[in-house]
Amino acid sequence: MDGARRPLTRMVEGPQRADLLELFFDLTFIASLALTSQKMATEPTWTSMAHALIALSTLWAVWVTTTSFTDLYTPQARRIRFVILGIMFGGMLMSAALPHAFSNHGLVFGATWAAINWGRGLVLIPSLRGRRDQERPLRVLLWTTVSGVLWIAGGLVPEPGPRLVVWLAALTVDYVGFGLRFPIPGRPPLPQYAVAPEHLAERYQQIYILTLGELVLITVLALSRMPFDAPRITAFVIAFLTAVVLWWSYARRTGAILRDAIETSAHRSRLVQTNPYAHWLMVVAVVATAAGIERVIDDPLARPDATLTALILGGAALFLAGRATLDHEVFLRVPRSHLVGIVVAVAITPLAPHLPGLGLSVAGSMVLMGVAVADSLWTSYRPSSPPATP
Structure with missing residues (x-):
């Protein structure tokens, strides 16, 4: 309990929607x-x-x-609210350090992430004293102690190459620990907590839409700095159509029924654990696409180099891979159209050096549009009634 007022854990009969504080917290991630x-x-x-x-x-x-x-512990509890605000401050500091994380701001970036993990555990562990629920933050703290030492050590390494290696090891510990539910020798993995499907689905839907907002923002800012000539206006139109397709592909398919999928899935635990990784692929795809679009609007007729090709076509392929992963977890099948789209994106990569940047962005957008149209024509899926899973 938070004093004599509210329980720390989210109650089934309590609010299940995302809290306004969580939306406020999302601003940190949008900056990053x-x-x-x-x-x-x-x-x-x-x-x-x-x-x-x-x-x-x-x-x-x-x-x-x-x-x-916040899916497990209610933001309505005062202690949890302060933890979220503390994480938000840490996330803001990490975002500010991001541009120079591999130069002179490395220790700030790595040590802040370690402090976020340790601080969260040090608040929860005494708050749950005497309860079985205390094992969860204890195990998380054990894993994050290992990764936190690596994060701080990486920040102290002066050269960016070795720092990348150390931080990659630290990030692997974080992702593996979360994905395997923080196992320790001689003990089984932590059981899946009682998920709040409406809250969890809403949070992932919100962050994906906010990520698309970053694509819109980058597109508008890129054009605002440049003359309004025909090639740039065309690139702006293609960017808008790409954003619409990235929204439509998610909103009319798996993303729209994520809550129902979590509620009815017979493999809910696996779906909850893989959901962050599927959305990670889509978020990285949108960020890469935004970076590519910014470069195209800056000089739409220039020949693309390998990195621009990776941002545009790689971004399209990553999005399709993320969507296919999410579809597989919800429907236990991989859409054939997404696999075809990935193959097409890879196949046209050798042609990229012979196209202007504008042509490359058109090609990437056409891959996404083609998959979206194929989904619309070849599936009889109804968003209101997801198929039962065995």
């Missing part, structure tokens, strides 16, 4: 999306893109663990 996209667009090297991807994946872990935290 914009900074990641900007870094990819302005530093078009493979090394810089790897750095941006590691940083974004870490901030995605901040968002996912906080969303799971």
Whole structure:
């Protein structure tokens, strides 16, 4: 209990919708999306893109663990509210450090993520004293102690190459621990907590739509800095159509019935555990697409280099892979159209150097549109009644 007022854990009969504080917290992640996209667009090297991807994946872990935290513990409890605000401050600090996380802001980035994990555990463990629920934050703290040491050690490494290796190991510990439900030797993995389907589905729907908002923002800002000539206006139109397809493909399919899927799935535990990874692929895809669009609007007739090709066509392929993963978890099948779309995106990659950047963005958009049209024509799926899973 939070004093004599509210229980810490979310009650079945209590509010199941996302709290306004959680939406406020999302602003932290939107800032990190914009900074990641900007870094990819302005530093078009493979090394810089790897750095941006590691940083974004870490901030995605901040968002996912906080969303799971608020799915289990109610934000209405005063103690939980303060923890969320503390994580929000830490996320803001990490976002501010993101552009130079592999230079002079590395220790701030790594140590802040470690502090978020440790602080959350140090609040929960005494609050749950004497309850079986205490085992969960204890195990999480054990895993994050290992990863936290690596995050801090990586921040202390002066060279960006070795820092990348250490942080990749730390991120692997974080992702594996979460995915396997924090096992320890001699003990089974933690049982899946009592999920609040409406809350959890709403949180992932919201963050994906907010990610699309980052794509819209980057597109508008990119055009606002440039002359309004025909090639740039065309690139702007293609960017808008791409954003619409990325929304429509998610909103009319699996994303629209995520709550029902979580409620009715016979493999709910697996769906809850894989849901963050499927959405991670889609979020990275949208950020990469935004970075590519910014570069195309900047110079729509320039020949694309390998990094721009990866942002545009790789972004399309990543989105389709994420959507296919989510479909597989909900319907136990992979849409053939998504696999075909990935193959087509890869197949046209050798043609990219012979196209202007505008042509490349048209090609990426056409791949996504083709898959969306194929879904619309070839499926008899009804969003209101997801199929039962065995």
